[in-house]
Amino acid sequence: MSDRVRAGIVGTGFMGTVHARAVRRNGGVVAGVVGSSRESSRAGAEQLGAERAADSVEELLADGGVDVVHVCTPNATHAPLVREVIAAGKHVVCEKPLAVDADEAQELVRLAADAGVTATVPFVYRFYPMVREARARVADGSSGPVRLLHGSYLQDWLAEDTDDNWRVDAAAGGASRAFADIGVHWCDLVEFVSGHRITRVAARTVVAVPERGGRRVTTEDAGVVLFETDGGAVGNLTVSQVSPGRKNRLWFSVDGSTESLCFDQENPESLWIGGREVNRQLLRGSSEHSGAARYTVVPAGHPQGYQDCFDAFVADTYAAVAGDRPDGLPTFDDGLRAARITQAVLESSRSSTWVDVAP
Numbered sequence: 001m002s003d004r005v006r007a008g009i010v011g012t013g014f015m016g017t018v019h020a021r022a023v024r025r026n027g028g029v030v031a032g033v034v035g036s037s038r039e040s041s042r043a044g045a046e047q048l049g050a051e052r053a054a055d056s057v058e059e060l061l062a063d064g065g066v067d068v069v070h071v072c073t074p075n076a077t078h079a080p081l082v083r084e085v086i087a088a089g090k091h092v093v094c095e096k097p098l099a100v101d102a103d104e105a106q107e108l109v110r111l112a113a114d115a116g117v118t119a120t121v122p123f124v125y126r127f128y129p130m131v132r133e134a135r136a137r138v139a140d141g142s143s144g145p146v147r148l149l150h151g152s153y154l155q156d157w158l159a160e161d162t163d164d165n166w167r168v169d170a171a172a173g174g175a176s177r178a179f180a181d182i183g184v185h186w187c188d189l190v191e192f193v194s195g196h197r198i199t200r201v202a203a204r205t206v207v208a209v210p211e212r213g214g215r216r217v218t219t220e221d222a223g224v225v226l227f228e229t230d231g232g233a234v235g236n237l238t239v240s241q242v243s244p245g246r247k248n249r250l251w252f253s254v255d256g257s258t259e260s261l262c263f264d265q266e267n268p269e270s271l272w273i274g275g276r277e278v279n280r281q282l283l284r285g286s287s288e289h290s291g292a293a294r295y296t297v298v299p300a301g302h303p304q305g306y307q308d309c310f311d312a313f314v315a316d317t318y319a320a321v322a323g324d325r326p327d328g329l330p331t332f333d334d335g336l337r338a339a340r341i342t343q344a345v346l347e348s349s350r351s352s353t354w355v356d357v358a359p
Contacts (some may be wrong), residue, residue, distance in 0.1 A: 006031040011072030012044025019070040020048035022314035061088040091118040098335030100174030105339040121335035127309035129292040130271040136289035143256030149235035151252035154243040164213035177219030183239040184338035196229035203348040
């Protein structure tokens with residue numbers, strides 16, 4: 001592989017654009033792009049700044065100059081495409097969900113391991129500096145043993161009954177939408193920060209708008225989850241894509257015995273640290289741990305955001321391709337973890353019982 005990573009991107013929508021930008025910001029080359037048709041491939045190559053448009057996935061994978069392939073297509077296509085990428089001996093970045101069911105996700109973990117390729121999933125909220133600060137405080141004992149994990153992930157892009165998207169159809173998006181799309185981000189982030197693992201759940205999912213675009217909605221709009229962890233903590237999560245005014249409000253609180261740590265993705269430049277006598281707001285740039293400083297790319301007061309997190313994720317992925325082992329890099333194992341939690345949430349909602357999460 002040359003010093004400059006050469007990436008292929010499958011999918012020319014919004015996420016393909018985000019991935020392409022991150023590739024370029026890390027000194028890589030968008031070597032090729034393929035869309036759902038010859039026309040979309042041509043238009044995508046121009047929009048994403050690719051060297052060329054491929055006429056098919058097979059053509060893209062046959063290019064010996066492509067080192068890593070980013071899969072940015074609708075959910076149901078992820079597993080078949082990832083199988084092809086791995087079979088071609090390419091490193092792979094796959095948008096979440098890694099697969100629409102846990103068995104498929106487990107198969108992809110095995111295939112990637114057998115092939116010896118770097119295989120990652122963009123749980124990019126891990127890359128906010130203040131998230132790393134929170135994680136370090138839990139790890140060094142500053143917060144004391146974790147007792148409670150709680151929060152929400154709220155959006156409003158499907159709040160109106162006239163809103164529509166392919167994800168509302170289980171055939172294209174998988175059996176879960178709101179939880180598999182954003183709930184797993186929250187669970188991944190809270191497990192990452194706390195070091196705990198969710199072991200059992202009691203969940204209820206809701207279809208708030210039964211019909212969109214003239215067809216029946218077959219995936220949930222919202223859900224509420226109670227859970228227990230392997231570290232003896234309990235928690236709760238509210239997930240919604242139908243909450244007016246909430247654009248991308250991922251919020252969590254990790255409550256330890258000596259302090260609570262609260263992070264809000266819509267205000268990511270600070271970490272709220274709650275104490276019995278004094279509360280304080282720790283600002284990015286005044287971080288107390290080097291883990292946070294590593295992901296600070298602009299001076300304090302100059303806000304970092306989602307794209308910066310994505311850039312950092314791709315940087316660490318490409319470092320892994322080159323042989324490094326970056327701390328906290330989300331891999332296919334984490335994609336499998338998300339699929340298993342999603343499976344337990346859906347089963348619990350159907351059965352109205354507590355369900356164990358497969359280890």
